Amino acid sequence: MDFDQFRVATPTSFELAKLPTDYDGGVKDDDLKELREELWLELAEWQERLYAENKQSLLVVFQAMDAAGKDSSIGKLTSALSAHGCHVKSFKKPSTLEAGHDFLWRIHAAAPKSGEMTMFNRSHYEDVLIVKVHQWADAETIERRYDHINNFERLLADRGTKVVKFMLNISKDYQLERFQRRLENPDKHWKFNPGDLDERAKWSDYMHAFESAIGRCSSDEAPWYIVPAENRKYRDVMIASVLRDTLKAMDPQYPEPDFDPTVYTVDSIS
Numbered sequence: 001m002d003f004d005q006f007r008v009a010t011p012t013s014f015e016l017a018k019l020p021t022d023y024d025g026g027v028k029d030d031d032l033k034e035l036r037e038e039l040w041l042e043l044a045e046w047q048e049r050l051y052a053e054n055k056q057s058l059l060v061v062f063q064a065m066d067a068a069g070k071d072s073s074i075g076k077l078t079s080a081l082s083a084h085g086c087h088v089k090s091f092k093k094p095s096t097l098e099a100g101h102d103f104l105w106r107i108h109a110a111a112p113k114s115g116e117m118t119m120f121n122r123s124h125y126e127d128v129l130i131v132k133v134h135q136w137a138d139a140e141t142i143e144r145r146y147d148h149i150n151n152f153e154r155l156l157a158d159r160g161t162k163v164v165k166f167m168l169n170i171s172k173d174y175q176l177e178r179f180q181r182r183l184e185n186p187d188k189h190w191k192f193n194p195g196d197l198d199e200r201a202k203w204s205d206y207m208h209a210f211e212s213a214i215g216r217c218s219s220d221e222a223p224w225y226i227v228p229a230e231n232r233k234y235r236d237v238m239i240a241s242v243l244r245d246t247l248k249a250m251d252p253q254y255p256e257p258d259f260d261p262t263v264y265t266v267d268s269i270s
C-alpha cells in the first residue's frame with residue numbers, strides 16, 4: 001500500500017477539509033486486520049534491531065483534535081513492541097517549572113536517546129496550536145516558533161534521531177459521535193471533559209492552526225503524515241507501515257559479538 005499521498009510536502013499550503021477522514025484504501029476490513037498483524041510483527045523486529053544497535057533513535061509524534069484516537073493508536077503500537085527501548089510521553093499543561101523555560105525545554109528532555117523509540121502524545125506543536133488558537137502568544141512569537149521547531153527537529157536528526165509526525169484527521173461530525181459514546185458509556189465518563197466542548201467550538205481555528213503548523217514544519221528529516229483516522233484498522237496499518245519503512249531506511253544493525261560464538265556450545269555451558 002502506498003501512503004505517500006498522505007505525506008505532506010514542505011513548504012506547502014492545503015485545506016484539511018478537502019482531505020479524507022474515513023478511508024480504507026480499497027482494502028477489505030479482514031484484509032486490513034491481517035495486514036496490521038503482519039506489520040506489527042515486522043515493526044517489532046525492526047525495533048529490536050534499533051535497540052540492539054544503540055546508535056540511532058526514532059521519535060514519533062501524534063497530534064489530533066480530541067477523540068481522534070491518539071491514545072488507542074499509541075496503545076496498540078506499544079502492545080506490539082518490546083518494553084525495552086520503547087517509551088510514551090504525554091504533554092499536558094506546562095508545570096510551573098516547565099513554564100519558566102523556553103517551550104522546547106521539556107520536549108528536548110523527553111526526546112529518545114540512542115536505541116530508543118519514543119512516542120509523544122501531543123508535543124511541542126501544542127505551542128503553535130492551542131497557544132495560537134487561544135492567542136496566548138502574539139503572531140510574531142508564533143512565527144518564530146515555526147523556525148524554532150524546524151531547527152530543533154533538524155538538531156535531533158543531526159544526532160541520529162529520525163522524527164515522524166502523524167496528524168490523526170477526523171471530521172467534526174465524527175468527533176461529536178465519539179463524545180456521545182463517552183457520555184453514554186459510564187466506563188468512558190472519565191475520558192469526557194466538558195472543556196473539550198469549548199475547544200470544539202473553535203474547530204475552524206484549530207484546522208487553520210494545524211494547516212499552518214504542518215505546512216511550515218514538514219521536512220525530509222521530520223515529515224508530517226495526515227492520517228485518515230476514522231477507519232481505525234486503516235489508521236493502524238498506515239502508521240505501522242510508515243514506521244516500518246522508516247526503520248528499514250534507518251537500517252539498524254545487530255552489533256557484532258565481542259566473543260567467539262563458536263567456542264560456546266550447549267555441552268560446554270550445561
